[in-house]
Amino acid sequence: MSRVTRIKGVADIFPPDSALFTSMEAAARVVFSRFGFRELRTPLLEFSELYARSIGAETDVVQKEMYVFDGGKGRSFALRPEATAGVMRAYIDAGLGAKESVSRLFTLGPMFRHERPQLGRMRQFHQINCECLGSGSPVADAEMIVMLLQFLREIGINGLTLKLNSLGCADCRPRYRAALGAFLASLDADALCPDCARRAGTNPLRVLDCKVSACRELTLNAPSLADAQCSVCKSHFAAVLDFLRARSIDYELDHRLVRGLDYYCRTTFELVSGAIGAQSAVAGGGRYDGLVRNLGGPDVPGVGFACGMERLALLMGKPDAPVPDFFIVAACADAQKQAFSLAQELRDANFHGTVAFSVVSLKSLMRQAHKSGARWCLIVGQNGADAPAVTIKNMTDGSQTSAPMSEIFSLFSHKREFEHASTQR
Ligand code: HAM
Numbered sequence: 001m002s003r004v005t006r007i008k009g010v011a012d013i014f015p016p017d018s019a020l021f022t023s024m025e026a027a028a029r030v031v032f033s034r035f036g037f038r039e040l041r042t043p044l045l046e047f048s049e050l051y052a053r054s055i056g057a058e059t060d061v062v063q064k065e066m067y068v069f070d071g072g073k074g075r076s077f078a079l080r081p082e083a084t085a086g087v088m089r090a091y092i093d094a095g096l097g098a099k100e101s102v103s104r105l106f107t108l109g110p111m112f113r114h115e116r117p118q119l120g121r122m123r124q125f126h127q128i129n130c131e132c133l134g135s136g137s138p139v140a141d142a143e144m145i146v147m148l149l150q151f152l153r154e155i156g157i158n159g160l161t162l163k164l165n166s167l168g169c170a171d172c173r174p175r176y177r178a179a180l181g182a183f184l185a186s187l188d189a190d191a192l193c194p195d196c197a198r199r200a201g202t203n204p205l206r207v208l209d210c211k212v213s214a215c216r217e218l219t220l221n222a223p224s225l226a227d228a229q230c231s232v233c234k235s236h237f238a239a240v241l242d243f244l245r246a247r248s249i250d251y252e253l254d255h256r257l258v259r260g261l262d263y264y265c266r267t268t269f270e271l272v273s274g275a276i277g278a279q280s281a282v283a284g285g286g287r288y289d290g291l292v293r294n295l296g297g298p299d300v301p302g303v304g305f306a307c308g309m310e311r312l313a314l315l316m317g318k319p320d321a322p323v324p325d326f327f328i329v330a331a332c333a334d335a336q337k338q339a340f341s342l343a344q345e346l347r348d349a350n351f352h353g354t355v356a357f358s359v360v361s362l363k364s365l366m367r368q369a370h371k372s373g374a375r376w377c378l379i380v381g382q383n384g385a386d387a388p389a390v391t392i393k394n395m396t397d398g399s400q401t402s403a404p405m406s407e408i409f410s411l412f413s414h415k416r417e418f419e420h421a422s423t424q425r
Contacts, residue, residue, distance in 0.1 A: 054294070067079040087129070088133075108128050118277075128306065130148075144305055259284060328380060330355075332359060378393075
């Protein structure tokens with residue numbers, strides 16, 4: 001019969017990699033709660049309109065990458081391509097703006113984008129996403145970056161490059177957009193890549209971060225976004241940089257960092273690695289004042305970021321496989337019940353391990369014990385089931401001791417304490 005396969009760009013995350021994801025999530029919960037963030041779980045499905053109105057109808061994410069479904073009754077549903085829009089919708093739905101002046105929310109989980117899969121670029125990927133709503137202060141921007149770096153340190157990732165830019169605001173950016181649009185219109189349209197030729201009219205800022213070298217060369221003399229900004233935006237960005245310097249955080253200014261989502265204003269940032277290939281951005285974010293209002297909510301400023309967990313996992317390396325304490329085997333069918341109960345008692349006492357499900361030759365059981373990686377193999381019923389003794393075999397050095405079933409529990413606890421003490425020495 002033919003096999004049903006996995007969809008391209010959608011991964012099964014087996015151990016030991018799944019442990020990396022669990023440890024990232026645990027570290028995120030610990031670090032973010034130190035900064036007052038609380039976990040919000042939002043749906044994977046939303047009305048498609050939410051994304052067109054937040055990320056932007058002309059963006060690649062909305063135009064080309066969303067998984068859109070017929071939701072019945074003329075409604076269109078989409079699998080979430082990112083978390084920010086859903087968090088904003090939830091914030092508005094719950095009326096959080098009226099309940100607290102600042103809302104600090106994080107959310108973890110899968111996102112979906114119909115992209116061409118490659119290393120670090122998946123169709124289903126996982127983000128750790130943080131949003132701080134309610135403050136327009138540059139302190140909030142700086143604190144998000146500080147928190148992101150602290151989280152990355154906690155999971156052992158250092159040495160990334162922090163790239164920063166300011167995109168201006170609703171007052172100054174339209175002027176810049178017009179100037180950039182006029183500049184692009186003055187170029188030979190055929191010299192731009194087909195994407196940029198289209199974006200020049202619809203979303204000219206995106207031409208600045210095109211990776212095609214011809215487009216980059218053609219835009220070397222484009223008007224400067226930094227020069228075009230109003231004094232409020234300039235001083236906001238200067239203050240963000242000041243706060244980062246106060247924490248000795250290194251950064252690079254990158255005037256081409258416009259990001260692929262339309263909701264940003266003022267500060268934008270990315271953390272980039274030189275060690276994971278072309279898909280080098282492990283986190284990205286920025287300020288999005290006006291987004292909540294554009295979605296029908298109050299006029300509340302916000303700033304946030306998201307990290308890509310698959311890309312972080314590439315930087316974390318393989319974790320050590322956990323070492324179980326025991327593997328229990330029954331030497332005969334009559335001893336299976338004792339073996340089963342012993343395993344349960346040991347687990348109740350916080351030992352980790354498994355029990356062989358069937359009674360086969362001792363040789364084959366020992367092979368299973370070795371494969372399990374356990375520190376000790378407990379063999380129950382070797383002397384017959386009436387007076388079952390348990391043999392404890394140390395799987396590292398092969399030494400064995402034997403004890404009656406009634407003593408095994410305290411002996412085993414003692415062994416663990418002893419081994420623990422020797423590893424501490
Ligand atoms: P983004 O830059 O689109 O921003 O995604 C954030 C991160 O998600 C990227 O830096 C990358 O690590 C990861 N990522 C994105 N697409 C993929 C993919 N196809 N495969 C694997 N990883 C991927 C956002 O999503 C914004 N919502 C971030 C934000 C939150 N801004 C403000 N608040």
